[in-house]
Amino acid sequence: VPSVPRLGALSLLVLALATACAGSDRSRSGEGGTLMVYSGREEELVEPLFDAFERASGISVEVRYGDSAELAATIADEGDDSPAEIFFAQDAGTLGPVADEGLLAELPAEVLERVDERFRDPDGRWVGTSGRARVVAYNTDAVAEDELPDTIFGFTGPRWKGKLGLPPANASFQAFVTAMRLTVGEERTRVWLEAIKDSEPRFYERNGAVLEALAAGEIDVGLVDHSHLYLLKDEQPDARVANHYLGGGDAGALVNVAGVGIVEHADADAPRRFVRFLLADEAQRFYAELAREAEYPLVAGIEARPGLPALDEIDGPAIAFEDLGAELEETLELLNELGYTS
């Protein structure tokens, strides 16, 4: 065992070397320059898109992966010195606050117009790139399809007592509750939440855990996004789980999007090319055809994965994303008060 002074000297030496290596690594750049992306979307899901962009543009993409909310906080704390040029987020709810802090630049109109105005910022600072619908996923051994109510208000009876799972801390779930408050009002939402709470639901940390619990038979139905079923099937192809779509303007059919914005101070050329690429047919077809999670492409004319109801046919609540963001705090207070997140 080396003595302590030697250990110290050695570590300083290694540290210096490591710093040198890491430093030189940062300055390396591709022929067409580099693009720094902060990605709240998982590497497994979006890396093929980054690779395709590199091939198409000659711009080398550097990606910092992380949790969407944590990356949003990071961009805010970095302020003007942020190395980030692109913020690629898991959901609209994360992009809104970042845009409101003045950290995202306005996108060119031709990019925005690729996507229905439901799925982009009205001030043009972020744009949706793919969509997910809220569904009720169910265990096909435990529940027959025709047993399933076609509204979210049907899941409060004794049939579902102790058999329903949901992720109360998950952003999509909270957006859904906000949508319910905005569509049917405060009082009915409170009554529904209380009724669900009374029927002993099981809480999970995130959507994925709800799906695993469904596959294991821990619960019969779960309130999740449609895409998680496809991730589950990727791991457990034989899992006895399916998605049930709601309709009739039900909050339980809310469509949420993942989206992208350009960080304010960034030199705009490469970032713009990247955003344009994400909304070009090729990248949109990636969601329709290849992406593991089978999200909806948002550009008109690109059809969703076979087996999914078309995006236009999903009859969700008519609500703007910025309202979801503005109302979130009160939703959280309600969830906290009723014992969902405390």
Next chain:
Amino acid sequence: VTTRVARLAIRGRAPLLLTAPALVTAGAVLLPLVYLVIRSTTAGRDAWAVLDESTARLVLDTGLLVAVVVAAATAIGVPLAWLVTRTDLPGRLIWGVAAALPLVIPSYVAALTLLGALGPRGLLQGVLERPFGVDRLPEIYGLPGAAIALTLSTYPYVFLLVAAALRELDPALEETARGLGRSRLAVLLHVTLPSLRPAIAAGGLLVALYVLSDFGAVALMQYPALTRAVYLQYQSLFDRDPAAVLSLVLVVLTACVLVAESRFRRRARYHRTTATAARPAARVALGRWRWPAAGFCALVVSLFLVLPIGVLGYWTWQAVPLGRPIELAWQAGLNSLLAAGIAAAIAVAAALPVAALAERYRSWGTRLLERACFAPNALPGIVIALSLVFFGVRYAGPLYQTLALLLFAYVVRFLPQALAATGSALRTVNPRFEDASRGLGRGPIATLLLVTAPLVRPGILTGAALVFLSAMKELPATLLLRPIGFDTLSTEIWQATAAAAYSEAAPSALLLIALSAPLVYLLVGRRGAELSGPG
């Protein structure tokens, strides 16, 4: 002979060569606190409104979890340490290494595997369903699950620190007590255990701080701890100010824990009068207790190491029928080893001056300095990571998101572990040897390096092991501060679990354990074998 000397050694002014590095270290470690103060003072009144009666309940629930886990970790760690270091337990070297290893399992992986195995419809239920018709197992979510997962992640702190202390403990006092006709049990209870107080206290302190700061296990187990509330602020509201205010509550709780630790340790001093541990204690022959004792070790290791490894193995194996290759992330493994190894070396080097000041130049100032270094340790990783983002990008621009800043983050996060280990070791070394060295003309620094450091070597090595294992699994700071493309095993595991790809996460987790094992052996196992003498 171990003595409790209540007097304060009068040793003159602390040399600048010791004070300066200690102050730099404390300054670095306190950065997250400075960040929180900036955030919460610039925050409006609204941010402070986050503190209400529900906060009080969170504090109580968090306190309950801390108490349960500290008790469980002590109840497991202390007997294990004694069995492995002081008895003729069969296979003690293997038990020693195996019992330390759960420290490297990230707590969210621990919680995932526990849920996979012991959940209401987990693997165990599957095994029991056929022969016994067990439809579902009792609830594990909530306090039981969180407590088991966190005990798994933390009892090695107590185990490693107490084992290091036992190796350094002078056997003379115990032998004298035996010679005076005390029974073996009485010696254990009235002589050995009391002299282990500093180590138990230091271990308990690390356990408590870990539980306060942990997010992964409480989130997966659905336990309402304060860190979950802090994360909820970031996750849902993107509001860093209330999160900072809530984090300050954690700092206050840390202060309580620090006071409790000091009280438990009391003001007494616990050092031996002879020099090094050249003479190991005679091993206690367990006799007919050999096998029950081995059974206890086996039980702990099965639940906390074999079970997680088993579940991870099962998930890995699930990839085979899917026709997927099982890929081992060797490059990430190398990166993890490199970063954690360097961080461990720097952390012990930085901790030694602080610990030496606090133990050898006792004054309220030096004590405060040492205690202050623990203050940020209960903060959730994301808070520490964001504080270093804040300062790093502004004041260390060229180093931002390089390996250097990542290592700095590891040291800031895990310095208390090196400090606890070195400090508790220093308390068992009699300052007279240092006095002698000084009297013979050595300077204070030379004395520290040539006399003190070798005497506390087991403590230093234990501290290095603790920091190393913690850094291997660190996630929040790694994600935000690592150089682009610098994957570590913990980021690989995170990537895969975030996409629900357990069959891809599991091999990385297994590699994490496998790569850590040899180093744990080198740092704590071999050293134990050296000192153990003939069994």
